[in-house]
Amino acid sequence: MHTSTTSTAPLIAWTVAELQQATQGVWYQGRVPQGDIKRILTDSRHAEMGDAFLALKGERFDAHTFMTQVQAQGCQVAIVSSPLPELDLAQLVVPDTRLALGHLGQFRRQQYPHLKVIALTGSSGKTTTKEMLGSILARLAPTLITRGNLNNDLGVPMMLLELRPEHQYAVMELGASHIGEIDYTSNLVAPEVAGILNIGTAHLGEFGGREKICQAKSEIYAHIQAKGTAIVPAADDFFATIQQNAAAHQQLSFGDGGDIYATEIQLGAQSSTFKMHTPQGTVDIDLPFAGAHNVENALAASAFALAIGIDLADIVLGLAQAKGAKGRLNFIQHQQYTLIDDTYNANPSSMRAAAEVLLQQQGVKVMLMGDIGELGESSRDEHAALGHDLAQLPLDYVIAVGEFAQDTAAGAEHAQHVHAFSTQAETLPFLLDLIQQHQNQPMSFLFKGSRYTHMETLMADVMEKL
Template structure:
């Protein structure tokens, strides 16, 4: 059995020549470091002897300010866009350190031509599908899997820097916050297989509409390697546009009407099962994830694995052993209370999917809903629509918290079981009263909201008071 992203083997060292070759930079005052460079990093706090510190510049920060500090910490190499005079450490000068990071990640990727890279994107389900696919592949061979949310133009090359000779697979999650970002990151990762899970309403504010989101996500197909394959979500409203943007490659589709689909879906409180149909065979899958949306994520993971020739039996075993990421529908039993921690992030479709999972649980059902961000001008309208839909479900209490809670409340036509609070501090006493009122009955709580709402804080506050 192989582990996935964690490994005791060290990162592959760099030579001064390789750094220069990858970035096309020059060594300031011809001061060239001797010996190997063990790793490239962007956090000055962790820079030490043997490292190369890459100084990023952002709108509100400039890591060039920390170069003297990293030198004091023993770091002997810095990658900079403007050299700092009067320092002894070697400085590799490049036009743009952000792009240099991309070049370094791409250089590392190109050193492993036999590596099988699978790249995925989508409006929701990316992290869970990535974990499922990682579970399938890491049973077979060492696999690099995107950690956390390292899925943007900085995170993707940072992950590529972790590639080592033993890796046979890499599962790369690519996110999009603007047009052109996935084109850039998919070029770096050079995938054999690339696919979109769905086109939802996440990041609607940045893009202005779902058609623009579809255009941004479809950039993932631009850099598929020769003899590669495109994965298509058959049941998505934008399936035709997606298939058209990937028309240069053989395609494998998943979901209703696709090449890979599910029948006999059985949803349990904290798991599910279904028959997995592929073009060549059918198998029964037991999935340790709740909700029909996770069956869809499992179909996507199966499609990616089949595209690189993984055996169906290995797919079934990998799905059965998959574990969810922290804050993604984690079930926590505390006395007679079930807490569902789905606080990692939220968009309108994942909020509805999580509500369906809550409906499967025991006892009094309580949904704690934080605001959804990145919806732009449609924020009020989207929260109203959510309130309207959630009010029709058999959830005993829906507690909306945050700036848009009043919109959720108005969408629910001021339903008697929906309550709105501006802050978590306002919501907490109401919640504690609610629990005391229903003692000793079992209760199930779902906590969910966009990352910035930190709904896990409210969950921890409630648990502490029980």
């Protein structure tokens, strides 16, 4: 069954000729290694005999400085941009090791022309949609799925290096932190089907506007294979632009007004049911995920699956068995308390969606909101707007924590049930006092914030005291 943990399956070895062919590198001083290379690594701590260590260089680091260490660990092959003459290693010299990693990933991808590859991007919902697709496809055949957040110009080729002959499907998540990144990664993965889930405000600060985010995400359509399909979000306010950006391909749309849409939606505390209408027919879906946004994610997953020829009956089964990723609306029941762990990450739209899920829960409803990062100059305004919207919902308490907590409270016009704290240490006593006040009542807590806020720490502290 599909999981998102590190793969333990053996990787396919590289011959010396393949390594040289993929990178177009030159062996330093003509020293060519003997035997095959079992894997290509970028983490010096794990490099050992039989590996090739690829020395990446960034703005703040240069892995060439770890070459002595990898040699001491028994590693005898390195891929470098600056050879070190004093080392007793076979060094394959390339102009840029970051690009060499891309070439290696692309070479591995090209060895499996019959592999059906799905590429997806979006401002929110990528991880959950990816997990839903993994559940649908892994029931049918071995499937490679992006692990964790390996979705950038380094992570995507690293995932491609894990391809093996038995894989029949691959689900690749592509992230964007600048214009051109998805153009680069979608070229490496050469998808048969590619699509955008939505255009939100994640990374707003880096792009300087939603139009630019739409432009960056739309690069995913640039490298769809001939006769492939573009997936487009019918209910998104950038739908017309996205449709235009994907005009070179046949399209399948999801969401209200799309080819694949939902009716008779029933949202439960921890699950949902709905009728899904598709060009292949209408089916009843039992989804073990809470929230209207996850109905949308399920429609998207179904669109991708249908586009690569998956049967509707298999989609129904796969969605019914899907599990959320760690820190993505995971429910923890403890006595009369429900704790919702949604601490993996946050953006303004996912914060609003999570609040709607909290509203479906039992008892006193407490929202614990950490800061949202990567909003740039819009940070204060976005937190204030969020505070305003959350204050309108029938939540019992909204507790903002962090640098922008006061902006959230100000946006809520300092409503009595909205509280702001600078740190988790300040929040904890208030929270425990709240639990004491309501000790005989059921309570539901939602913990959510951007990754760097580590809201799971606050959740663990609370659980310890319950």
